[in-house]
Amino acid sequence: MAHQESGSLTMPIDPQYETVIGLEVHSQLRTKSKIFCGCPNKFGAEANTQICPVCAGFPGVLPVMNREMVNMAIKTGLAINGQIRKLSVFPEELLLP
Numbered sequence: 001m002a003h004q005e006s007g008s009l010t011m012p013i014d015p016q017y018e019t020v021i022g023l024e025v026h027s028q029l030r031t032k033s034k035i036f037c038g039c040p041n042k043f044g045a046e047a048n049t050q051i052c053p054v055c056a057g058f059p060g061v062l063p064v065m066n067r068e069m070v071n072m073a074i075k076t077g078l079a080i081n082g083q084i085r086k087l088s089v090f091p092e093e094l095l096l097p
């Protein structure tokens, strides 16, 4: 096993593994409504005026993906020569608190 020095640290490198580094990029798209409900997405509005049971994460609600957001995200991905997945799955437990 080889060693690579990085500053004052020495880390073992196992040649059977390849280092793969991924990036997770977050952005804010200028949609008219929020990502999972029809509430307006207007910055600067009075507190608690742009909320519904879905975006509040109430039990039993059914989030629906914002089509405008999906189209904008795909266009952004294409503009940066990214790979667009044909299927994306969002587990509900990750969407709601």
Ligand SMILES: [Zn+2]
Pocket (backbone or CB within 6 Å): 034, 037, 038, 039, 050, 051, 052, 053, 054, 055, 056
């Ligand atoms: Zn909402």
